[in-house]
Amino acid sequence: MSINNSDFDIIQLLKTDVNKGFRLVVEKYSTRLYWHIRRLVILHDDADDVLQNTFINAWKHIGEFRNESALYTWLYSIATNESLTLINKRKRNAAVSLDDIGSHLSNSIEGSTWFDGDGAQVKLQNAILKLPEKQRIVFNLKYFDEMTYEDMSRVLKTSEGALKASYHHAVKKIENFLVGN
Amino acid sequence: MKTLNEIPHKNPFKVPENYFEDVNRKIISAAAGIQPGENRKGTLRRLRPLLAVAASIAVFIVLSYTAMKIFRPETGSILPDVLTTEFKESCLNDIDTQTLEQYTDPSFLNEGASDLTTNEIIDYLLVENIDINDIYERL
Numbered sequence: 666m667s668i669n670n671s672d673f674d675i676i677q678l679l680k681t682d683v684n685k686g687f688r689l690v691v692e693k694y695s696t697r698l699y700w701h702i703r704r705l706v707i708l709h710d711d712a713d714d715v716l717q718n719t720f721i722n723a724w725k726h727i728g729e730f731r732n733e734s735a736l737y738t739w740l741y742s743i744a745t746n747e748s749l750t751l752i753n754k755r756k757r758n759a760a761v762s763l764d765d766i767g768s769h770l771s772n773s774i775e776g777s778t779w780f781d782g783d784g785a786q787v788k789l790q791n792a793i794l795k796l797p798e799k800q801r802i803v804f805n806l807k808y809f810d811e812m813t814y815e816d817m818s819r820v821l822k823t824s825e826g827a828l829k830a831s832y833h834h835a836v837k838k839i840e841n842f843l844v845g846n
Numbered sequence: 847m848k849t850l851n852e853i854p855h856k857n858p859f860k861v862p863e864n865y866f867e868d869v870n871r872k873i874i875s876a877a878a879g880i881q882p883g884e885n886r887k888g889t890l891r892r893l894r895p896l897l898a899v900a901a902s903i904a905v906f907i908v909l910s911y912t913a914m915k916i917f918r919p920e921t922g923s924i925l926p927d928v929l930t931t932e933f934k935e936s937c938l939n940d941i942d943t944q945t946l947e948q949y950t951d952p953s954f955l956n957e958g959a960s961d962l963t964t965n966e967i968i969d970y971l972l973v974e975n976i977d978i979n980d981i982y983e984r985l
Contacts, residue, residue: 687877703859717869717872720873786853790858834968
């Protein structure tokens with residue numbers, strides 16, 4: 666079996682050989698989940714920690730995974746929650762204001778070794794950082810991951826209508842920021 | 847200045863070389879040391895003594911309350927019974943005219959109300975996951 670197997674095949678393998686099945690899960694989803702996490706937490710070291718926590722969490726609860734939700738949305742849900750946990754921890758531990766956290770992350774983007782974008786990309790990432798957290802997640806999942814609203818609804822436990830409105834509003838805010846800056 | 851549509855959907859972030867191969871190995875070896883579902887059993891095992899203590903305290907409280915109700919005489923209410931009409935009249939007698947006028951002035955009631963922009967209201971609704979369609983239905 667290779668990483669190109671469907672989620673259905675992987676779920677069947679998890680029932681018969683959980684170690685082998687989990688290895689396939691990691692190989693198939695680590696890259697995609699990493700980029701989702703990285704777009705939220707920005708810093709590579711933080712994304713690395715969150716990614717590992719995500720899979721360890723998934724491993725611990727692999728027996729509780731039910732087939733009602735797709736494997737993919739289940740993993741994204743865990744990754745999103747772990748990312749939010751880190752972001753909230755940053756806020757609690759920071760001796761500076763939330764605006765300063767945003768500025769610090771903006772500075773981490775521009776001029777960083779681990780950022781390869783042009784001026785427009787820098788502005789876009791700064792615009793995304795200005796969004797409220799939940800709206801940032803919605804925007805990233807739609808714009809970069811091209812996730813359907815149906816899947817996003819399972820990941821974020823939010824109605825599709827609310828997600829559509831949130832994405833539309835996020836796009837307007839980002840466009841206003843790009844025009845104004 | 848480029849608009850959102852003109853900016854390519856390219857991933858601008860980078861990772862160290864061979865990062866994904868290394869992290870996959872780390873995750874799989876970390877998971878090898880943990881039994882799947884171990885966390886759940888471990889939590890229950892750890893909570894058992896606390897649950898026992900909480901249950902004992904709850905039983906003690908219920909027994910104490912029951913004993914008090916049975917063995918202590920009825921003390922009645924601490925506050926005297928006051929008719930609603932007498933209470934209202936006493937309030938009016940104690941309040942001065944100036945204060946009464948101030949509290950009933952509409953401009954006093956609106957004081958401190960912040961001017962919210964439409965965008966701020968929409969942001970609040972979205973962050974609180976309130977479906978805008980529900981609101982339209984109620985209007």
